[in-house]
Amino acid sequence: MKKRVGVQFRKMQKTAHVYERLQTCTRCHTYHVLWDTHCSECGREYQPIREVAAKVTRRYVQTRFLLLGLFVLLAILCADTLTQLAVGCAGGILVFVCFFVMQRKFGAYERDVDFLRYMTQETEIIKKSLLLHQEEIGFDVKEERIKDAYEKIREVGQFLHSDTIKLRKIMYLNHFVLRKDMELELESLLPTTYDKDFVEYLREVVKVQPQLVKRSVLDYVNRYKSKILLHENGEQLIGQIAGAALRMSAYVAEYQELIIEYIDYLPRERLLRLARMISRHHHEGGWERLEEAVKRRIETHHSFDPDFHGVL
Amino acid sequence: MKLFSPYQRSFWVRNILLVLVIIALIGTAYKLARSYQKTVLLGQAKAHFEAQNLVLAEAAFSHADAIQAIRTEDEPWSQLLLRLGTVRHELESLALNARLAMEQNEADQTLAAYQNYHSLQQQAQRENEQVAAFFQQIAQNLAIENQFGMYYQQAMKEAKDQVQASLDQKKYRDQTFIHTLATIPDEYYGGKEKKQNELEALFLQYERNKLRDLAQAGTFAEVVGSLANSHGLYEKEGFPTEWLVSLLERYAKEEINQTIREQDLAEFVNRAKTYREQKSILPSRSDVLALIDRQIETLFQQADQFVRSNRFEKALGLYQELSRLEDTSARLTELEKRWIAYDPSRLLQAQFPDKTLDTLMTGVDHWGAQVYAIGWDESDGVLYMAALDEDGAAVKLEQALSLNRKSAIFSLSDTLGSEESPIITVEAAGKERTYAYLGLVPDLSRKMFVKRWDLEADGWEAIQPDQILVKNPVGEGEHEIARFSLEKSGLVYTEKWADYLVDSEDQDEPGQMDEQDSENIQAEEGQQKDPNDGKPADIPALRTYDVYAGPGDTYAIIGRVVEEGYQVIAKENGWLQIDFDGTQGWIRPSVEP
Numbered sequence: 001m002k003k004r005v006g007v008q009f010r011k012m013q014k015t016a017h018v019y020e021r022l023q024t025c026t027r028c029h030t031y032h033v034l035w036d037t038h039c040s041e042c043g044r045e046y047q048p049i050r051e052v053a054a055k056v057t058r059r060y061v062q063t064r065f066l067l068l069g070l071f072v073l074l075a076i077l078c079a080d081t082l083t084q085l086a087v088g089c090a091g092g093i094l095v096f097v098c099f100f101v102m103q104r105k106f107g108a109y110e111r112d113v114d115f116l117r118y119m120t121q122e123t124e125i126i127k128k129s130l131l132l133h134q135e136e137i138g139f140d141v142k143e144e145r146i147k148d149a150y151e152k153i154r155e156v157g158q159f160l161h162s163d164t165i166k167l168r169k170i171m172y173l174n175h176f177v178l179r180k181d182m183e184l185e186l187e188s189l190l191p192t193t194y195d196k197d198f199v200e201y202l203r204e205v206v207k208v209q210p211q212l213v214k215r216s217v218l219d220y221v222n223r224y225k226s227k228i229l230l231h232e233n234g235e236q237l238i239g240q241i242a243g244a245a246l247r248m249s250a251y252v253a254e255y256q257e258l259i260i261e262y263i264d265y266l267p268r269e270r271l272l273r274l275a276r277m278i279s280r281h282h283h284e285g286g287w288e289r290l291e292e293a294v295k296r297r298i299e300t301h302h303s304f305d306p307d308f309h310g311v312l
Numbered sequence: 313m314k315l316f317s318p319y320q321r322s323f324w325v326r327n328i329l330l331v332l333v334i335i336a337l338i339g340t341a342y343k344l345a346r347s348y349q350k351t352v353l354l355g356q357a358k359a360h361f362e363a364q365n366l367v368l369a370e371a372a373f374s375h376a377d378a379i380q381a382i383r384t385e386d387e388p389w390s391q392l393l394l395r396l397g398t399v400r401h402e403l404e405s406l407a408l409n410a411r412l413a414m415e416q417n418e419a420d421q422t423l424a425a426y427q428n429y430h431s432l433q434q435q436a437q438r439e440n441e442q443v444a445a446f447f448q449q450i451a452q453n454l455a456i457e458n459q460f461g462m463y464y465q466q467a468m469k470e471a472k473d474q475v476q477a478s479l480d481q482k483k484y485r486d487q488t489f490i491h492t493l494a495t496i497p498d499e500y501y502g503g504k505e506k507k508q509n510e511l512e513a514l515f516l517q518y519e520r521n522k523l524r525d526l527a528q529a530g531t532f533a534e535v536v537g538s539l540a541n542s543h544g545l546y547e548k549e550g551f552p553t554e555w556l557v558s559l560l561e562r563y564a565k566e567e568i569n570q571t572i573r574e575q576d577l578a579e580f581v582n583r584a585k586t587y588r589e590q591k592s593i594l595p596s597r598s599d600v601l602a603l604i605d606r607q608i609e610t611l612f613q614q615a616d617q618f619v620r621s622n623r624f625e626k627a628l629g630l631y632q633e634l635s636r637l638e639d640t641s642a643r644l645t646e647l648e649k650r651w652i653a654y655d656p657s658r659l660l661q662a663q664f665p666d667k668t669l670d671t672l673m674t675g676v677d678h679w680g681a682q683v684y685a686i687g688w689d690e691s692d693g694v695l696y697m698a699a700l701d702e703d704g705a706a707v708k709l710e711q712a713l714s715l716n717r718k719s720a721i722f723s724l725s726d727t728l729g730s731e732e733s734p735i736i737t738v739e740a741a742g743k744e745r746t747y748a749y750l751g752l753v754p755d756l757s758r759k760m761f762v763k764r765w766d767l768e769a770d771g772w773e774a775i776q777p778d779q780i781l782v783k784n785p786v787g788e789g790e791h792e793i794a795r796f797s798l799e800k801s802g803l804v805y806t807e808k809w810a811d812y813l814v815d816s817e818d819q820d821e822p823g824q825m826d827e828q829d830s831e832n833i834q835a836e837e838g839q840q841k842d843p844n845d846g847k848p849a850d851i852p853a854l855r856t857y858d859v860y861a862g863p864g865d866t867y868a869i870i871g872r873v874v875e876e877g878y879q880v881i882a883k884e885n886g887w888l889q890i891d892f893d894g895t896q897g898w899i900r901p902s903v904e905p
């Protein structure tokens with residue numbers, strides 16, 4: 001195994017929607033998803049895409065008002081008699097007011113629709129910008145700036161969900177010493193197929209942040225357990241995963257088979273927790289086989305452990 | 313990659329539109345402001361109109377009307393104001409034109425402006441009261457009438473001063489005042505009639521003085537020309553000219569009558585001609601023209617009288633003078649015809665004007681000539697002939713003759729040749745014999761004299777039209793009295809008629825011998841002969857006189873008469889008019905040797 005380094009990741013911005021992470025340079029017509037605040041090309045400040053889209057929408061509205069105004073003014077200019085002039089003025093004001101009211105009423109909807117359309121229109125450009133980011137990451141890797149590369153790919157990965165990205169993330173993460181206080185990810189790294197590096201990463205993550213093990217991870221381990229077993233200490237890894245699944249009774253019920261199978265590899269403290277959970281839930285149905293397996297394990301290995309006395 | 317992001321595109325679209333809107337806004341603001349201004353002005357115009365203040369109403373309305381930003385409905389009052397506007401414009405431009413014309417002293421343009429002003433005024437008055445009142449007010453504001461008044465009074469004063477100055481200085485070259493005074497409108501004289509009278513009096517005074525002064529210094533032609541010139545000026549101005557014509561007539565009558573009284577024909581013709589040239593300005597029954605016609609008639613009668621009494625030169629002189637007035641060609645032709653008939657030697661003068669010829673003979677109806685004259689120039693030995701042929705065309709012949717010029721005697725044979733084509737015989741001193749004889753016949757068509765014979769002999773005699781007896785001719789028949797016949801080719805020896813006996817003593821007296829011979833011939837032949845004819849060397853017993861065509865030796869000699877062989881018709885300065893061959897001729901018995 002390679003030598004891992006200890007790092008401190010920069011804090012990731014939390015957003016309600018992924019698009020909120022997109023920033024754009026209005027001059028260069030490029031997009032940016034990283035933490036830079038100013039365009040590297042022109043030095044202009046990046047603007048959130050939502051704001052830019054809103055601005056565009058606002059301009060559309062202004063354009064429409066101007067067009068309308070132009071028509072009204074032309075009508076007035078073309079007026080030949082005083083009557084025509086008065087009609088032109090009055091009609092113009094009326095149309096303007098109507099338009100204004102309508103805009104007030106439906107402007108918000110328009111903004112959303114326009115945003116959607118904007119995004120659709122700009123997809124290609126965004127993709128290109130992301131591609132540029134990837135190239136940058138490649139360059140970072142070459143320069144051995146793995147931390148930067150990871151931080152960047154973590155952001156890019158918010159938009160791209162391909163295995164390639166995931167595997168590259170795992171690759172970068174495997175360079176670091178993982179700690180409890182780190183902002184780590186697991187579920188988002190799940191590749192669609194079996195991956196050795198991911199399993200290795202999983203091993204490290206489970207050690208420091210077992211709470212990241214969710215149903216999808218459990219499913220993945222369950223699906224590829226035969227391959228995981230081929231790893232060094234594969235049984236212990238699966239046992240740890242199973243132990244991590246004990247955080248929620250729902251997982252316990254769902255992944256009984258896995259737990260039963262690798263009960264021997266459960267750490268003592270995990271076994272104790274499982275025994276207590278079973279004692280709390282033994283009046284519910286479906287836990288019998290697990291209870292039996294736990295009882296057997298306790299009897300065989302912890303019969304003299306005072307902590308287990310009276311639990312089951 | 314799209315060229316523009318939606319952000320940029322929306323920015324530009326909006327800003328371009330913004331600029332357009334701003335432009336439109338400025339335009340609209342201008343239009344609204346102007347429309348408002350127009351409305352206000354129209355309101356003012358209407359208020360003024362209702363208050364009967366047309367001048368202010370029209371001013372406001374014309375300002376409003378100049379604003380094109382908006383159109384307003386035509387209403388009766390606004391239509392009237394519109395019409396008033398054109399009235400004002402017309403008056404303003406008229407006032408401007410008039411002022412310019414006055415400043416540059418252009419009388420015609422000023423008059424045009426004046427007339428235009430009055431036609432506009434009449435038009436306005438015809439239209440309606442309001443327009444007329446408005447017209448008057450504007451005209452007053454522009455002081456149009458005042459300006460015209462000042463200008464014309466000034467012009468009138470200047471013109472009258474000019475008249476007076478002309479009269480005082482007796483210089484009549486500059487007559488521009490006629491035009492000036494005529495173009496000053498009637499009203500400044502106090503009416504058409506007054507203008508007429510005043511100007512007529514003024515002009516009459518002027519012209520009368522002018523006539524008097526000119527008549528003293530200038531010729532008739534100058535005076536008449538000057539008056540005619542003035543007439544033209546007056547007529548151009550449309551001013552009546554009867555007074556001027558009568559002035560002219562009176563003057564001309566006096567002047568022409570004077571020439572008639574003084575019988576100064578040349579001056580009469582001059583003046584008549586000058587006066588007749590002014591016929592276009594004269595009345596159709598001009599006394600003077602009638603006088604001229606009468607005088608010309610009298611002169612013609614006089615000339616005709618001269619012709620009838622064969623005083624052709626006088627008649628010719630008259631005709632030539634009168635030819636400047638009347639066509640006298642027919643009369644001259646007639647004169648010439650009669651003169652030639654009377655004195656054919658004129659033909660010679662006419663045909664050979666640079667020769668002074670002795671007229672040998674004249675006659676009629678010979679050789680195809682109506683009338684002819686034959687002359688001889690002894691100095692160059694040329695025989696000249698001038699004639700009128702059957703068609704009346706002039707023909708001239710000239711031919712040099714080689715003979716002893718001094719002694720040449722020409723005569724027309726009444727024996728030889730025919731009645732219509734007699735032969736001219738020439739007798740001169742010969743070289744080998746006493747005489748040289750020449751026979752000539754003029755041929756008008758070939759314009760030459762045809763020589764029938766040319767021989768030398770001691771004498772000769774024509775016995776028949778084609779038979780001649782020749783004494784001792786050179787050549788054939790020498791020492792004979794030979795008989796020759798006249799053939800086409802010339803004289804042909806026929807036979808010996810008698811022996812010719814030469815008397816050496818009598819060599820120098822051919823005449824005597826001739827007489828003897830002819831007596832012999834007469835005796836032998838028993839022929840009746842005129843003693844003068846055929847014996848040119850005969851010395852006449854009586855004196856002969858040349859008969860002239862007129863009383864003077866400048867006239868052509870038309871023949872000869874013997875002493876006391878004529879009848880006297882009249883006497884003049886030592887000349888006798890005689891009856892000669894059925895016509896009249898003149899002789900001077902006292903001078904004749």
Ligand SMILES: [Zn+2]
Binds near residue numbers: 026028040
């Ligand atoms: Zn930029």
